[in-house]
Amino acid sequence: MNILKKYFVILGILLAVFACNDTLELEPLDKVSGKVLFETEEGIKTVVADMYKRIPVENFWYRPTGNFAGFNNKNAESAGAMIATDHFTDDACLSHGSGWSLTANYWPYGNIRYANIFLETVEESKGNLSEPVYNRLISEGHFFRAYIYFGMAKRYGGVPLIDRLLDDEYQPGSDNENLNIPRSTEKETFDFILADLDEAVKYLPESTPPDKEGKFRATKWAAYGLMSRVALFAASTGKYNSNADVAGEAFDKKLAFGITPAEADEYYQKCISASEAIIDNSGKSLFQPNPGSPAEAAFNFLGLFHQDITDGNEIIFKQGFIPEAAAETQGHRYDGLNTPHQLNQGYHVDGRYSVSLDIVDVFEDYSDDGSGNSVKVKTRTDGNESYTFSDISDGFDADLPFIKYDSPLDAFADKDARLHASVMLPYSNWRNTEIVVQGGLITPTGTQQIFVNQSAQGLDGNTYYVYGAAGNSLFSGFYGLNFWQDGNYYSTGFGVKKYLDIKDVDRGRNSDTDWIDIRLAEIYLNYAEAVIESGSGDAAKARNLLNALRQRAGHTDNIPLTLENVLKERRVELAFEGHRYWDLMRRRDVHELFQNYKREALVPVLDLRENPPKYILVRTNQYHDERAGGRTVFDHEYYRPIPGRNTNNLIDNPNYN
Structure with a gap:
C-alpha cells in the first residue's frame, strides 16, 4: 500500500456530488488536515460528501464492463448506462446485443484507506465534536467501509481486510512484509462487513431532514437494509456453492466458494433480524399499498421512482442527481439513452435498453386463482406458448393457430400492473405518443417481409x-439489427420504462431522477426468502409481506409462501433495479441458466391477409443471441480474478492462475 502522510487530500471537491451533493457549495480544499476539517460544520460536510461519493452504488453512473467500466462515470460513453448488469441477464440486453460479462474489477483500497482515515480522524477529533455528531460520524464511517468491502466481497470472495492505517507500521529499509496483508476467507470477509454494519446501526439517526442537506445521508434503516442484503448474499452462496464445480488453492483455503451450507443459516438469521428491525420499527410503509384498480396500481408503481410523485416513505436509501452544476453536467443520461427512438431527445443514441420476452412472461395476470403462477403472453389459440422460431427472419409457419389481435397491446391488457409500469410495451402510449414496435408483414398473397424496410x-x-x-x-423497434450504429431500436419487442422521466420534458443528457438503492419492497422479499430458505423466522409474516406486494400491484388473492413464489415476486417487483444479476450470482444459477442460452423476443407481425389487417405475435430468439449461438457462463465466473497479482502475490480465484 502506498504510504502517505495522514491527511485528507481533498482534490477539487465537487460542487455537487451525489449523496448530499446538492447541498455543498464549498471552495475546493487541498491537503487539509483531517482534524482541521472536523473543526467546522462546513468541513464536516465536505468530508462526508466526499465519502458518500465513494460508495459503490450501481446507479445511473455505473458501467459494469467495456470502456470506462466502473463507478461514478459521467463520460459520454458511460454515463447513464444504468443498471447495465441487467443487460447480461435473462431480463434484458443492449438493443445491439450483449452476451455474458463479469462485472468490472473493483479493488478500491484507496477508498478503504480513506474510510480508515475518516474513522481515525473522527476519533482524534472527539474532543471538538458534540457527542451526537461524533457518534453519527463514527457510525457513518462504518457504513461507508462496509459498503465498499461488500462491493469487493461479491466480486472476489475473501479479500485482504485492513481496519486501520498502516503508516506507523512502515519500517524504512526493511522489506515491510508486515504490510503484505493476505486474503481473509470469504466467511471472515462477510463477518467483517456485518460487524461494521453492527457498528453503523448504533448511532445513525432514524430519520434525516427532508431538505437537500439531509435526505441523501444514511439512516439506521439504511444500515439495516444493507445488512439484510449482505447477509442474504452470504447465506445464499453458502447454501448453493456446491452447485458450482471448481477446484484450486483459493477453493481449498475457502477464499472463494468458502461459505459452507452448515454456515448459511447464521447469515439467514442475520438477514431475518436486520429485516425485522426495519419492518417492525422503522415506520416505513409501501407507497400506495391499496390501489383501486390495476390501472391505478400501474400509475402508482411508475410514480414510486419519481421523487416529485412519491412520498418517499418506502425509500430507505437513495442518491440524488442534478442536471447542471457550474460548467459540469451532474445529471445522468438514462433518459437520453433509453427513451424510445420516436421520442429521441437530441442525443445520438437512444432506445438502447431492450427488455426480454423471458421476463415479460414471468408477470402474472389477474386471474388471481391463489397460485401466483406466471402467465405467458398469449400468442396462439391452442395455448402452445413453448414454440419459438429460432430466427424469424428466415420465415415462420404463418398458418399456425395464432391469435389475431387488433393491436399488439391487447395481448397485455390483463397482465400485472408492474409490467405496464416497468416495460415499454409495443403500441403502448408514452408522452402522448403511440410507441410503434413492429417487425414484419404478411402480404395478402402470404409472402413474409421480416426485418426489411419494405411495404405492401x-x-x-x-x-x-x-x-x-x-x-x-x-x-421504435427492430430496425437495423445487423448494424451496431442502428442499435437505437428495441431488438426484443420491448423497452424499459421504469425510471424513465414521466414528465414531457426534453432531458437529453441531464436527467435528475434520484437513484433508489434500498427500498422497503426489497426488505420484504429478503425476509421472505430467508424465512423460506432457513425454515426459521415468522412464516405467517413472510407470507403477508409477500402478498402485500402483490396487493399493491392490484391482485386480490393471497398466494402461499413458497420459494418459487418468492423468487418470482422478487423478479417482477425489482425488475431493472440491478438485482437480477446479483441474485443469479449469489444463488449460483448463472452457469446452469446460461448454457448456450438465447433470450427471447416477441415480434408483432401485421397480417394483411385479413381485412382489416390483424396482428399476430411471433415468439423468436433475440436476433444477436441467435447469431452468437447462445450465451454460456462457466462455473468459475462467479468471481473476478484478483487484480495486481504481479505485485501483491495474492492467491488468485479458481481457474484464473
Whole structure:
C-alpha cells in the first residue's frame, strides 16, 4: 500500500456530488488536515460528501464492463448506462446485443484507506465534536467501509481486510512484509462487513431532514437494509456453492466458494433480524399499498421512482442527481439513452435498453386463482406458448393457430400492473405518443417481409410498412439489427420504462431522477426468502409481506409462501433495479441458466391477409443471441480474478492462475 502522510487530500471537491451533493457549495480544499476539517460544520460536510461519493452504488453512473467500466462515470460513453448488469441477464440486453460479462474489477483500497482515515480522524477529533455528531460520524464511517468491502466481497470472495492505517507500521529499509496483508476467507470477509454494519446501526439517526442537506445521508434503516442484503448474499452462496464445480488453492483455503451450507443459516438469521428491525420499527410503509384498480396500481408503481410523485416513505436509501452544476453536467443520461427512438431527445443514441420476452412472461395476470403462477403472453389459440422460431427472419409457419389481435397491446391488457409500469410495451402510449414496435408483414398473397424496410398494400387498398411506419424516426423497434450504429431500436419487442422521466420534458443528457438503492419492497422479499430458505423466522409474516406486494400491484388473492413464489415476486417487483444479476450470482444459477442460452423476443407481425389487417405475435430468439449461438457462463465466473497479482502475490480465484 502506498504510504502517505495522514491527511485528507481533498482534490477539487465537487460542487455537487451525489449523496448530499446538492447541498455543498464549498471552495475546493487541498491537503487539509483531517482534524482541521472536523473543526467546522462546513468541513464536516465536505468530508462526508466526499465519502458518500465513494460508495459503490450501481446507479445511473455505473458501467459494469467495456470502456470506462466502473463507478461514478459521467463520460459520454458511460454515463447513464444504468443498471447495465441487467443487460447480461435473462431480463434484458443492449438493443445491439450483449452476451455474458463479469462485472468490472473493483479493488478500491484507496477508498478503504480513506474510510480508515475518516474513522481515525473522527476519533482524534472527539474532543471538538458534540457527542451526537461524533457518534453519527463514527457510525457513518462504518457504513461507508462496509459498503465498499461488500462491493469487493461479491466480486472476489475473501479479500485482504485492513481496519486501520498502516503508516506507523512502515519500517524504512526493511522489506515491510508486515504490510503484505493476505486474503481473509470469504466467511471472515462477510463477518467483517456485518460487524461494521453492527457498528453503523448504533448511532445513525432514524430519520434525516427532508431538505437537500439531509435526505441523501444514511439512516439506521439504511444500515439495516444493507445488512439484510449482505447477509442474504452470504447465506445464499453458502447454501448453493456446491452447485458450482471448481477446484484450486483459493477453493481449498475457502477464499472463494468458502461459505459452507452448515454456515448459511447464521447469515439467514442475520438477514431475518436486520429485516425485522426495519419492518417492525422503522415506520416505513409501501407507497400506495391499496390501489383501486390495476390501472391505478400501474400509475402508482411508475410514480414510486419519481421523487416529485412519491412520498418517499418506502425509500430507505437513495442518491440524488442534478442536471447542471457550474460548467459540469451532474445529471445522468438514462433518459437520453433509453427513451424510445420516436421520442429521441437530441442525443445520438437512444432506445438502447431492450427488455426480454423471458421476463415479460414471468408477470402474472389477474386471474388471481391463489397460485401466483406466471402467465405467458398469449400468442396462439391452442395455448402452445413453448414454440419459438429460432430466427424469424428466415420465415415462420404463418398458418399456425395464432391469435389475431387488433393491436399488439391487447395481448397485455390483463397482465400485472408492474409490467405496464416497468416495460415499454409495443403500441403502448408514452408522452402522448403511440410507441410503434413492429417487425414484419404478411402480404395478402402470404409472402413474409421480416426485418426489411419494405411495404405492401393491404386488401383495403392502404399501404402498410414492415416496421409500422414509413420513416425510421416514426417507429421504435427492430430496425437495423445487423448494424451496431442502428442499435437505437428495441431488438426484443420491448423497452424499459421504469425510471424513465414521466414528465414531457426534453432531458437529453441531464436527467435528475434520484437513484433508489434500498427500498422497503426489497426488505420484504429478503425476509421472505430467508424465512423460506432457513425454515426459521415468522412464516405467517413472510407470507403477508409477500402478498402485500402483490396487493399493491392490484391482485386480490393471497398466494402461499413458497420459494418459487418468492423468487418470482422478487423478479417482477425489482425488475431493472440491478438485482437480477446479483441474485443469479449469489444463488449460483448463472452457469446452469446460461448454457448456450438465447433470450427471447416477441415480434408483432401485421397480417394483411385479413381485412382489416390483424396482428399476430411471433415468439423468436433475440436476433444477436441467435447469431452468437447462445450465451454460456462457466462455473468459475462467479468471481473476478484478483487484480495486481504481479505485485501483491495474492492467491488468485479458481481457474484464473
